[in-house]
Every structure is written in structure tokens, then in C-alpha cells.
Amino acid sequence: MTRFRKFSAALLGTVALLAGTGAAGAPSGAQPDLFSFSEGARLVQYPDDVMLSQMDSSPLNLIDGFVATDWTGRASPSPVFVLELPEQTELSRISFDTSPLNRDEKAVRSVTIEVSDTSSTSGFEMVAEVTLKRLKNNQSFSFDPEFLPVGRWVRLTVVDNHSGDDYSALTGFHGYGRQLTAVAKMPNVTGTYEGHSGWGKINLTQQGDQVTGCYAFLNGRVTGVIKGRTMILTMTETGLDGSPIKHRAYFGMSANGRQLIGIGRDTDPALGEGYFDFYAADRTSNRASGC
Known part of the structure; x- marks a missing residue:
């Protein structure tokens, strides 16, 4: 049986308080945040x-x-x-x-x-x-x-x-x-998704752990990789002046493989590091169509 100890972190000396500041919750160079x-x-x-x-x-x-x-x-x-x-x-x-x-x-x-x-x-x-x-x-x-x-x-x-x-x-x-395990995986993401927030309709094709795709908004194109049950995408749009606009997005799939949920952030430091959009979509086909 897994052992647990109930304690008050504010009172017991066995708990170390290591307060600091930074743009993220963990100090720079620390181990990955497994809650992210x-x-x-x-x-x-x-x-x-x-x-x-x-x-x-x-x-x-x-x-x-x-x-x-x-x-x-x-x-x-x-x-x-x-x-x-x-x-x-x-x-x-x-x-x-x-x-x-x-x-x-x-x-x-x-x-x-x-x-x-x-x-x-x-x-x-x-x-x-x-x-x-x-x-x-x-x-x-x-x-x-x-x-x-x-x-x-x-x-x-x-x-x-x-x-x-x-x-x-x-x-x-x-x-x-x-x-302690390494079993998490995402269902095959190849298909067409109808978005009800974010980028609208999106098409994805998976080959191995690599993903490519497109979406209609600003002639969007996506490339990325699947790591465990997370899809990490670079999303490139064409601005009104013809210049590329790049975002990074992290996506997860529902357990039944029918809904895609993700959050995107700007990759240009001048635009800030915060997440700028939420995306949710339902899979409407197991085949990717054109944009």
C-alpha cells in the first residue's frame, strides 16, 4: 500500500518553504512541472x-x-x-x-x-x-x-x-x-475537427509521432510532434502584410478520441509569453480534408 502522511505544511518542520519569484512557478533550470x-x-x-x-x-x-x-x-x-x-x-x-x-x-x-x-x-x-x-x-x-x-x-x-x-x-x-510509468499515449489524431472556439476547422495528419495540418484562418499551417498524450504544434499564419505569424500550442485529446482541447501562446517575445487562445473542437471525420 502506498504510504501517505497527513501534515500541515505551514506548521511542521519537515516541510521546507522555498519562496522566490519568476515568470513560471518553478525556478529556471528546475525539473519539469508535472502538473502543467x-x-x-x-x-x-x-x-x-x-x-x-x-x-x-x-x-x-x-x-x-x-x-x-x-x-x-x-x-x-x-x-x-x-x-x-x-x-x-x-x-x-x-x-x-x-x-x-x-x-x-x-x-x-x-x-x-x-x-x-x-x-x-x-x-x-x-x-x-x-x-x-x-x-x-x-x-x-x-x-x-x-x-x-x-x-x-x-x-x-x-x-x-x-x-x-x-x-x-x-x-x-x-x-x-x-x-513511475511511461504508458500514456494519445489516440491517432488524423482527422477533421470542427472548432467551437479558437481557430475554427482544423485538419491534422499523423505519421508516427509527427503531425502536420492546416486550418482556414489566415491560411494557417501546423507542424509538430506527439509526446506522451500531448501534441506540441507550431502554428504558422500569414499576416495581412504577408509576413509569418507563429504560435506554439499544446493539445490534448479526450479519452474517447472525439474532442481536441488546447491552448496557444505567442512565440515572438515582443508579443509576450502568456497564452492567447483556447481551442476546443469535435472530431467530425477520421480523415483530413483540404483547407
Whole structure:
């Protein structure tokens, strides 16, 4: 049986607080953030008061790897998020970002963390109760090396915020450790997808782990690679002046292979590093058509 220890990360000396700042939740050069969307983590439960596509406050902003975007939602009832990781994972530490916010009053104060190796709805064991500082990034909490949590599902519950505000907000939730399996894979993505947000209709062709495709908006073209259950694409559009506009996007597929979900970001540093668009589409054919 996997061993867990219930503890208060704000009180016990076995938890190390390593606070810092930066554009992402993990310091530069650190190990991969296994909770990030780009690493294959998926939100399978989240509060229904904010849509995933509402990028100014989307729950996806917790795992987009960018500190300047935040999830904002009603503080009551207590917001609950469940992450499904692509692999069984042993966690060594977790980290949180609480800045910047457009209103400081909604900064999250207390959270609990549970881990399950059973399913997204059962088998959860409490592994941490954390009190966060206001407007501070890279608030990192290490687990006792003798009791490292192991599982595929992580449940984050927001208990309260610092001021009793009607809304709570958090800019980043990160996890670090090691993956114990290597079985995650994406269904073959070849097909036509009708988008109901983002780039509209898109056509994809997969050969091995390589992906090519096109979409009608600004004569868009895509190339990329599949890593585990994540598709990493370079999306190139033709601007009005004829110059190329490039984006990078990370896509995941629903378990039944029928829906494609992704987030895109600009690759030009002058345009910023934040995610600029959300994409969701239903597969309408298993064959790619022309654009």
C-alpha cells in the first residue's frame, strides 16, 4: 500500500518553504512541472462558475506555466480541482503562485492537497494542508522523503482567501517529482475537427509521432510532434502584410478520441509569453480534408 502522511505544511518542520519569484512557478533550470498542461496534466474536475475558454479567469490558468494569468472564481462553496496526471507519479514537492492579481483581496490563503492512485473520484488521501502568503510566487513545499505521495490524481481544495472576499484567485499550481510509468499515449489524431472556439476547422495528419495540418484562418499551417498524450504544434499564419505569424500550442485529446482541447501562446517575445487562445473542437471525420 502506498504510504501517505497527513501534515500541515505551514506548521511542521519537515516541510521546507522555498519562496522566490519568476515568470513560471518553478525556478529556471528546475525539473519539469508535472502538473502543467504542456506535460500532459489534465483538469478533470473544476468549479462550473468559470468556463475553460474564459482565458482571463480560466481554471487552465493554474497549469498553463505562466505566472501572469490567474484562475478567479467564487470563494463559496470551496472550489475543488482534480488533476489527472498522464503517469503514476511520485511527488517530492508542490509549489504555488499567488501573484499578480488585479485585486489583492481575492488572493488564496489556505488549501488542502489530496492524492489518489485509484480514480478521479475515489481513493484520495490528504497529503498537505498549506497556508500561502499573499502575492508571492514559488511558494514551494517539500514532502518528507520517507513518505512521498504516489498517484495519478491530485485534488486541490481552496479553503479560504486572505480577506473573506466573495472571490478567490490563484495564479499557479505546480508539482515536481518523478514519473513511475511511461504508458500514456494519445489516440491517432488524423482527422477533421470542427472548432467551437479558437481557430475554427482544423485538419491534422499523423505519421508516427509527427503531425502536420492546416486550418482556414489566415491560411494557417501546423507542424509538430506527439509526446506522451500531448501534441506540441507550431502554428504558422500569414499576416495581412504577408509576413509569418507563429504560435506554439499544446493539445490534448479526450479519452474517447472525439474532442481536441488546447491552448496557444505567442512565440515572438515582443508579443509576450502568456497564452492567447483556447481551442476546443469535435472530431467530425477520421480523415483530413483540404483547407
